[in-house]
Amino acid sequence: MSDTETTPLILPTKASSHLPPLGVRVAQVACSMLWCLFAAGPVFGFAALKPVLIAQGVYKEVCDIKVPPSTDFSILDAACVDQDLKLNLMFTLSAVVTNATALLVGSILDNYGPRITGILGSFFLALASVLLAYGKSIVWFDAYLVGYVTLAFSGPFVFISCFQLANSFPGRSGLILALLTGCFDSSSALFLFYRIAFQNNIVENLTLKKFFSFYLIVPIFIFLCQVFIMPHESYKTIEDIAKISETGLDERGLPIDPEDPRYLSGEVASLEQSRSRRGSMKSTKSVFEEIADHNLKEKSGGVFGVLHSKTIKEQFKSPWWFIMCLFTTIQMIRINFFVATISSQMEYYFDAKTAVTINKFFDIALPLGGIVAIPFIGLILDNLHTLVVLTILLGVSTAIGVFGMLSIKYLQYLGILLLVVYRPFYYTAVSDYCVKVFGYSTFGTVYGAIIFFSGMMNLLQTVLDNATHFTFHNNPTPVNSILVTLTVFFGLSMLFFIKSQEKNVIRQNVIDEALSGETDDDGAVNSNSFSALPS
Template sequence: MTSETTPLVATLSHSSHLPSLNLRIAQVGCAMLWCLFSAGPVFGFAALKPVLVAQGVYSEVCDINTLNEVCIEQDLKLNKMFTMAAVVTNATALIVGSILDNFGPKITGIIGSFIIAIAAFLLSQGASITIFDAYLIGYVTLAFGGPFVFISCFQLANSFPGNSGLILALLTGCFDTSSALFLFYRIVFQNNYISNLTLNKFFKFYLIVPVFIFLCQIFIMPHESYKTIEDIAKISETGLDESGVPLDPEDTRYSSNEVLTVTRSRSRRGSIKSTKSVFEEIADTRLKKISGGIFGVLHSKPMIEQFKSPWWYIMCLFTTIQMLRINYFVATIASQMTYYFDDVISIQLNKFFDIALPLGGIISIPFIGLILDNLHTYAVLCILLCVSTAIGVFGMISIQFLQYLGIILLVLYRPFYYTAVSDYCVKVFGYTTFGTVYGAIICFSGMMNLLQTYLDNATHFTFNNNPTPVNGTLVSLTLIFGIGMLIFIKSQEKEIIRHNIIEETLADEDDDQIQTFSPPN
């Protein structure tokens, strides 16, 4: 069997174990639909906040009783809802990963449907429940359920071999768009398209979503994962399945000429056995080139050693400050724009942000792929730092055009940043530990979002509603952590390149010795 036909045979063999085409289409379609409504609606908090104020949520803490006017104490309590939800969403990733590995996607999805149903009930009954804060617990519970129903969908990436990247992009796009749920609710509520659509009525209607998820899990979704998170990371990065052959036989990254060249090179090495397939070797070489040499730097290291490495904690610190900045802006955009501009302009900017946030994730998908596939990792991180700094600077200037530009950059930056961190983890730490290492970064960063409450209090009380000191501090920390990260990676790149040159020279010398050696007669 020739090397050119191997991928096709492997793909056909794997595909023969897949369910029917119609069932797989239904599975992906259902997953996209529920992700659109439940994966991350809590990030649409800026759109929901005016509805909460209009319906008097937490108005009892104010000295005034006028609806549609928010006092500082009420604003802080509302913002705390989002802060806690953001923390829980990111911290849940590790829990979901463990449940997914041990019980499979069906059980994980069913658990998520029950959690979301509880959240909808609490939010619908928030005004009548007095034993505890039902709005806070309900919103946090909604955030808790999102990762269960979203992450359990990742394994569908290989339901159509060769198109895993497209499916992941569609699911991710639905996650980003899910923040529009509360935008549509606010539009319907404020324009009275549905008469008196209170929180009670809205979240009673919303119970349809967890029921739909539950029924899909019982009757449509697969019992076993098509792939693990590690396999999906490998497929997304290389296009190779777990056995090391291309899922797409027409994948241009693995031409017959390149396969032949590597095969000849392996034969020259003789008895030196490789645990990787020819295609994996080609992929490693390509990824080393794309990454600027950092691909594989910690792939062979134990997980505990990876966590102790500067490669992990410098990215963890940078991620923490970025997540804190993004979520602080989402929670406080209304009060920030009110401080910098008059009521008319601030309302316009708020409405623009509400629409731009869900659209940003969709629009950025093709550009993210182009950037990550064509630029070195160091260059990608330079772009992240520059864009992040620009967003922070524009957000502190009372010029309407710059605020619009900052919002546009932010909504495009948010999905780009998370994808870039994921890409970094694959390249640096490898596929085997990807789920745990990436999950730990997101979990730690999410927990640090608890600091957002202190930043919010400082803005209102210490700085008299002026967000500039807090924003200035966050931008300064971005520059400190970002520049430190770039200096470290640049120094490591140079060391890796020097080491590779030495290895290639020694390998060439060994090849020459093998070719010139002739055994005695």
């Protein structure tokens, strides 16, 4: 899925085997896509919203030097360091809350179903809108901070509640997942459109109060959809969704799509016949699951299944978990730190006009990156070994970091293009890694723990922001250098560990397959059971 923004976490929910009429399911998917587009993750469009907040004088009272509000976006910047830090804190806390909330949402979803979860999300979204609209009038607490954090808090509620629709159309789960994820990635464009409308006076005097008053339409729409259209119970559990996405098989071990080319081979019938002769050695898995496991082991380079048989406690103690957790943490901090501080970073490396141009380019590229990346992500994950995928991640991440520290305009643009594509690719790759290494049954817990820990560590952004302003006198290079160095260190540690384990993993997989293979008349194990299976 989380991002650093993060890719949202989906936790186990009760499943329903009954499918409503086609028209109802189309309406459910359409409604969920629409509200994901406007409410799933708008907080990650902070870079676009920040100039509007400054222009409308949010937190200007903390500055000793009084600067009148301005809408000249060619020179716009925070009036002082304290204002800039307070604005950045809004985003930092919001990023933390988004990831932490996923665990709470999972529990509510499991116990009360998607409808109650979505309704709660609509209430929190409405509350956030009111706080941000009337922030200037509320004096007994920081309404802007609380409002923006509440906006982040509502995102997982409205997004996760609809993710179970992935199996509303059997055989098209991957498409539904891609559409919902694309809408989530594009939701950061909400504040981009607001900034454009505000800057160009498309809507006269489009203040925060007016904008978020209009925005109340979104939570009302979500509430009405949940009451009258959306299902009471989830279609599938997260384990089922993870299995469907990875293998195309349902919870019974049968193909969702009868025409799935992976399971049209004549070897299916042959393997079924051989399994029927095993007697007491017969596998509890379907023949399609055995084929899927074999194919995934081949595609992952032997990584698939390495910890599937371990308990959740054993999985958490494994280097496979904490090395990925540390790498994910650094990536999330880097991405969110850049989103929060791109304006000040570009102003340090370039003149004010160039900085604003680059910032506007980023605002447009960010929501488009996820949509553009979707087909490429699938191709990479489906055709390359896990170790190769992680090597690409490390290489691209390092390049982004290096380009971001150079005062070379075209390299900054290239770095931004890589970043906006890398962001969804990274979180999808982490999710894919968790499924392959830890298994379907513990996926929600393992992946959720990684995202939760990484999200909480994003509180370090405030420390990094203060260090950039005060210790390094607005020079972002030292902090960026530290983050890139940690990326390389943890990334190489992860790659070397996986490489060192690869031979052992492949050897064990061969032994496991041999033991589960058919026996001949003399009782000898036939280790070639899978020799002709599609790979």
